[in-house]
Amino acid sequence: MSTLNKVADVVPELLIGAAVDVVVRGSDSFIGDVLGVESRYAQLGWLAAINVVVWIIESASEYAAGVLWRGLAQGIEHDLRVEAYDHAQHLDLGWHETRPQGTTLATLNDDVNQLERLLDVGFPAILQTVLNVVLVGAVFAVASWQLTLYAFLPIPLIVIGSLVFQRRLEPLYDDVRERVADLSGALSANLSGIATIKSFTAEDRERDRIAGFSIAYRQANLTAIRSSAAFVPLVRMAILAGFTCTLLLGGWQTLDGDLELGLYSVLVFMTQRLLWPLTDVAEVLDLYQRGRASTVRILALLAVPVAVPAGTARLDKPVGGRVELRGVRAGYADGPDVLHGIDMVIPAGETHAIVGSTGAGKSSLLRLVLRFDDPRSGEVLLDGTDVRELDWDSLRGSVGYVAQDIYLFSGSIADNIAYGRPDASQADIEAAAEAAAIADFVASLPEGYGTWVGERGVTLSGGQRQRIALARALLRDPALLVLDEATSAVDNETEAAIQSSLRRAGERCTTLVVAHRLSTVRHPHRIWVLDAGRVIEAGTHDELVAQRGSYAALWAVQTGEATA
Template sequence: MTDVSPTPPAAAPAPAPAAEAPPLRRLIRYASGHRRAALVSTGWSVANKAFDIAPELLIGVAVDVVVRGRGSIVSSVFGVDDRFHQLVVLALVNVVVWALESVTEYLAAIGWRSLAQTIEHEARMDAYAHVQRLELGALEDRETGDLLAVLNDDVNQLERFLDVGANRLILTVMNVVLVGLVFVVISPLLALLAFLPIPVIAFGSLAFQRRLEPLYATVRDRAGAVGAVLANNLAGLATIKSFTAEDREVARISAASLAYRDANREAIRVSSAFVPLIRMAILAGFTTTLVVGGKAALDGHLEVGAFSVLVFMTQRLLWPLTQLGEVLDLYQRGMASTRRILDLLDVPARIVGGEETLATPVAGAVRLNDVRFSYHSLGEVEVLRGVTLDVPAGETHAIVGPTGAGKSTLVKLLLRLEDPTSGTVSLDGVALPRLRLESLRGALGYVAQDVFLFSGTIRENVGYGRPGASDEQVRGALAAAEALEFVAALPDGLGTLVGERGMRMSGGQRQRLSLARAILRDPAVLLLDEATAAVDTETEAAIQRSLQTVSHGRTTIVIAHRLSTVRHADRIHVLEAGRVVEAGTHDELVAAGGRYAGLWAVQTGEAGPAAAR
């Protein structure tokens, strides 16, 4: 995880006005670095619309040639008197216009699509990078599937709007402006009559936009809910099958999918009503131009060619407005997705790196001083209550205690996945918030109980913490973790694919590969969080032998439930209800006859469960 900001951990949240601004304004602000590309693309769209309406003008000019002959516009401009030659000139102009229309359409499409793809890529990467920078607590209320919906589906919806909707919106606006200018030049009266339906269309569009906005916000939320349930169920297929709950889960997915479908249907029902209303406004405008303009032409107040232009231009003016329904649909879908993407980006990252770097070589002295911590989801309930620990460099310390005592929370604080509510955590005398994140985490090696392996080869997974490590270095780490023997026996050796989350490996194999990954990193401090809790006796023995080797001269902090795995630790800290209630060597704690002695008696079969209370 890369530290990208020197802001202290207590950075203030993003200002409220930014989050409350309309999504389009937020999007423009977000994409401000691409203003030049947007202006160039807009220029091509405007030019394309100008050449697009030119053929209607040429039709009027052609009618003028047939009706007036020598007095036509072509005759006046080009000095050609013969009508046929005038038509030839007009045909050549038409070819040039169509060619320029095609070229500008191509350039506009390339410009907008390139811009859409670029912003799509940047939005996805910015959102993903921001998720990685957020502390775990900021994500605990969000389902993985919902985050996937933002990073994938919402980003794609934004791309569709930028690719198609933005260009169409510009073309529609420029169509009204350019055609309006033609009307004003030819007949101001007909321009006024032709434009009468536009206010109706404009107000109707705004009304539909307000109506559609909450509907598409609901659609995007329902899409996130479907993604969350699907992601959760795919991860728990083994559990679903073991409890024969397939039908129940199909019904649950169906309910979420139907809710998404119904939300979409409601949005589609409202948006589909837009075009028929627009058609009625177009009919009124076209009929007015036809009757009033025709009467003016019959009375000799309007040239026949000009009347022909206006008849065609009326449709050109009003008919594209029917696409406003589709544009509004794309716009509202895109803005609903934009809001979700930018809302995620606006979540402030509390845990950011400092400016200091650990002195090398890192000694590995760890200290927690009066540390208190509460998870956001648990409200004010403290998980850690004034914990003080001192782990000298090079020693092995164990933290034991019942489930829920706060053992794993300590590891999160050491990795700075969370920050304490109060108190300090330091490494080599430097408070963790003052350290650059890469400096801190680069000095730590972490092995979790729930091992996560990436879909890839053994070589890639073991070398994950040390990019560029040679095969010999990888094999050395595997040997230290007592994993080389089983890896060498595999047909593809280091190139063996472990499967998604390492599912092709056994639990013990995954654990040893995870230990090898931490060893290859050669950390100053090795953190083991219940590393042997879910493995068989043989694997546990192998891991214990490995730890005796790799922990020599290295600070090692072991979170353990099985006391037999930590009896040789330099010091054992007994954690209960968020407090350290005992500390000492194994022999000292057993002799003291306290909480640890009771746990030891239960695990060795020397006493009943009551002794552990």
Template sequence: MTHPLLALWRYARRYRPRILLAALLTTLNKAADVAPELLIGVAVDVVVRGGDSFVSSLLGVESRYGQLVVVAAANALAWVVESVTDYGASLLWRGLAQSVEHDARLDTYRHVQGLEVSWFEDTSSGSVVSVLNDDVNQLERFLDVGASAILQVFWNIVLVGAVFAATSLQLTLLAFLPIPVIVLGSLAYQRRLEPYYARVRAAAGELAGTLTANLGGITTIKAFSSEEREAARVHAASEEYRLANRDAIRFSSAFVPLIRMAILVGFTATLLLGGKLVLDGDLEVGLYSVLVYMTQRLLWPLTELGATLDLYQRAMASTRRIFGLLAVEPAIRPGTRELAAPVRGELRMQGVRFGYGDGPDVLRGLDLHVPAGETHAVVGATGAGKSTLVRLLLRFHDVRAGTVSVDGQDVRSLTYGSLRGAVGYVAQDVFLFHGTVRDNVAYGRPDASDAEVRRAAELAEAAPFVEALPEGYGTVVGERGVKLSGGQRQRLSIARAVLRDPAVLVLDEATSAVDNETEAAIQRSLAHVGEGRTVLVIAHRLSTVRDADRIWVLEHGRVAESGTHDELVGAGGLYAALWRVQTGEAAHEGDTAGRPA
């Protein structure tokens, strides 16, 4: 598997020029940062040696004060360069962090949106949200601070090492002695920290999943007085996250004290050996002062390596999860063909076999034909496969065998935009977004005019209650439409589907959860919106489909019978039995049969 850092470098290809510029500014910043320590030694050299100083021999300035003015000017220039490059590097690194974070979140979200519905059925939405939010944020924190810190440590070692090497090979070896220990220790810590932070990211996903699920089901939690039980579940998930972080922190925190001990060795060696060389006349006082400062400059920044390493490991664990999600290949890919305009809306299923996952077939050789412009209904007992037909029509899943076609075109050959753009879908479980009534009705056609939105609401018999709302079409419906009743949400869903003016209108149990009055209103609206288009109604309540041109009765994934309402009732088969149950005739006959003559 590709290392996450290499994968990140490949992913950020478009930002490489900015990365290189930021790296250059960081390098100049570190060079300017080291310069004042050198100038301290030069100043000491001026005071001690006077006319024989380095400045005097280089520039020919005799006056000691004049030499100090030169040193002060050089020091001021170094500070200005350091400040300017620090500002520029900070802007670039932080801008890069924000840009890469934005791209990673958007690209990952777009990729996830392109995955098939069955993937979402098998994956916790909380874990996906954790990747899109928490993991992307971890990556941003590292790019904001960690990348620059690692580069600064590198150049610090190189530049300070060059000063030592030009002064005393013996002191260079002693001052640099702790660095291999620190570097090897860092590599060892990286390997040891990986599983800790993998556990942290996994625990974060579990916690996010629990919170997302609980907030989505808050009404059910309250209805069953399960607040304490759910709080205990959140406590358990949060405790696992806390413990995972505790173990990682405990291990990573031990890094800095070990580095301090290594620094102590190098600093003490420079202090003692360098001092002896000065006393023996083998080293200038100015250089000695420079080396003492430089030893601290060389080694002390390494104490921050622990924090940087912590950021790095968290970021790499998150990067693995991000690119792992990006690597998920869609099991279903769109076709390349478009439906010929105008779309007629003829639907056909031939020999369709389908089952979910590795489970048994739900549909078993099903044949069904809906001519363009007609209203057909599909009924049957729970589990007969009614809603599965809709999922196959919209190509949320692919058949195991057989074909599903629109206007004679296999849905597998069509682009998603062409197929789903021709279908207006009204689900049993209506999803409204947190926004206004208008936003939700116009969701499929954001460019629709206010008059078109009102007309769609009128056709769906939603206009009267919408206009009675405090802000009318500007009323905010709340998350998932919680401020509206079930019937009101359903009618807005119909209006949303109608506004697209689709060739095919599909209603999947659209009246199963509404009262009789709302059902009657929806039936009236369907009589209006169904004109001139194909309508496929999936229904449990037979009263809603008795006027359909044809009714298909499913049993165990097959068509048991089909015909008009009157034909099916007269045939005395499965539909007639269902009709008697729903109208109460079966119960009435049972009561009559049980009475004494």
């Protein structure tokens, strides 16, 4: 469609030359010889009719080309964004934790949009320019090789200038993409921490900080724009040289009788048609550099290897939920070990708790069980199979997880409870809410389970969010229930109700609990005490208190029997 459009776009100039030829030569004109029509009025009528058809073809093909190009750009934009997002969500948790969220968001959104603009505007312009040079060049070649030489002389200069400017613009637009990533990251972080900003009356300070990022982005853009804008005047000077050559030399040849007047008219119009679109090279170059910088960032994201790939093995149903750690060492990135030779067995159907001071390695151990990270050495087994060999459905599909930092999605309470089991019935959702001691609260709301909660559940209290997250985990009917401080934000009465529900849930699944409040883990089958990444004690609550070791000391502090 683009090719057809450009052919139709060139034809009117030929018709203008033919019309001039008709007026000057009359019945001996080119169009008269072709059509066999002597009347100049009839010849002009034929030219007018042909012109109407050409314009209709040009308009229709331009519409079709525009729709198809934009459809292609939108399709590639969609595919690339989904592919990049899917790859990002399969990257290990540690990668996300060490990379600003706004940087990833800028790549998935702004960078993909920049590439879409290049596909939507830049590539069609490149194709049209090339077609224009080929078609107009053919007309010039037929008319006069001397004029072809002079008219085309500016094109190599423009191409060379484009390459020089491309090298100059490349680092400038790399800097633009870096600055927009910084700005996006700062905006994302500030919006997530808006409550903290307000509580410390830091609005003015944060506005100035965001303004600093925005100024850096603006300056990077202005620097790139000044360089790219300088290209257009240089192109115009080259066009002026080519147009002047055609005007003068072609005019002299016409006066000398070496060139027909109609053909001279065509060449004058064609020179402008040939060279003037080259002024768009600057805009295309600008789009190309922006798109290139964005593409580099997108491809860099796609090139990040998945450090924790899924296995292929599947567990036999029903999954028992037995967990075993054998000689596990683990740490983060290139840092020192945070877990040192952990050996632990959690039989199927039992409830075990992990306690210890802050930084003891409790959450790190849970990350290995959920396979957010892999151990540096040793094995983590589920029902006797190394979790590194299991596919995600067998591993995480068998686990119900309540994180320390609760995340609820923007949607209804029912949607959030059923997130892990979208096909759950309303009765199943209500049963899970009852087990998590949240049913009475939901029933008190005007819209019940249809009540909308904001992003991250900001319209709910911390305890309410924890109970909804617990209901979400229980609804999966997991073989292994993993709780990371799952009752830290609830009152004593609610905690007692949840503990009763957990004891009932523990009758049909294995439960692994991390807790700082020892009152929440008095009744497990076994308590594991961690200190500096090592298991230093293990036993029931009564056994550990009787040993008068680290656990007994923690218990004494939390019950007020001793000071820290």
